[in-house]
Amino acid sequence: MSDEVRRPQSAPVAVVAARAEGAEGVDLAEEGGGAPLRAVAPLPLRVRNLGQSDYQKTWRAMIDFTAARTDETADELWCCEHPPVLTLGQAGRAEHLLADLGLPLVKTDRGGQITYHGPGQVVVYVLLDLGRRKLKVRELVTAIEQAVIDLLAAHAVRAERHAGAPGVYVGPAKVAALGLRVRRSYSYHGVSLNVDMDLSPFAAINPCGYPGLPVTQTRDLGISLTPSQAATALAEHLAVQLERRQR
Template structure:
């Protein structure tokens, strides 16, 4: 899809779920748009997934420790209002933000986290790669290496922020941080695992898996 194009993901009769593909967008700009969208929601507002990539940026969760940034690589650090510690976003990484009315979907936050992780696990399984969760460390891992990170924020029973999947990117900036607060945590990406998906293709596939996970809760 082209920048800004929207696509309905939910089947007829299901709660509306719209996918917006935003292209490569500033993290700060996208974050503020999520905050505004959530603040303006009412009972009639449909749920949306926003797919995008970001220019290079480190983001730190609201309770995150700045000491997990190990050295100044010249990449900006932005403290956000999501949960979790520090991570890196850059071109070639797919980010999908989930803007959901949790009360309307009768979803608990922990349940949603499991669904997001399962969507990534199933996407990788479709492409012949076995992935798993690690207890006490939200996200998705292939062996010991992290391939997807997630963080959420809930306001008025509605959530925003979401999940990032490493697809075909420069992984070297991760060396400047303790990824997600874990010293020495290795990271990987789909292109290094023999998965021949472009970021755009991976975004569409992951959005489909997320939609199917949410449908199961209808």
């Protein structure tokens, strides 16, 4: 794609300011199997900017949103930052926590192992009807990774995938991590992109279950985007990827 980010025409993006109230193979937790693919015209993709949002409230809001979905519910991307928190995936192992940092540890229902969230890291939660979009889980993972790769490429940074280790890397260092859950063909959870944050808590864990895995962030890669700017750009790149996969 070109360096210019375009918004898809047949699935417009509506940007909504909101606050969450009560709101790796593939890092995936799946429940109930996949629903049959439905030939339904896609609804607009809405982007909600939650600002700094408590992890557990946001997680609960995703569960409630997913449980209440109907065939007419629009797909949404939720962009936010979290106060410092460690999260452990559904099949995650506690031994990947190497030191007690005095941070909350939340056992969540996404796929994957342990990771750290904190201010200056952008999280985009991907709440999609995969059946309506005729989108397989592996295709969704590819779309999310490509959105990050394209965002970095727009700033002259070459990023890549590593086989068997979902996420996005610059050289050996991980810059973005993925973890998803799918219920009845509805996805939630998503991707975290390190932008301008304190990376030191990652030293107290095996990031995503990989001992000694280095991590990096866009600021250290020479990209001057603020977290808010990075969130907007990542959501737009992801919207483009989702639109391309519907054609």
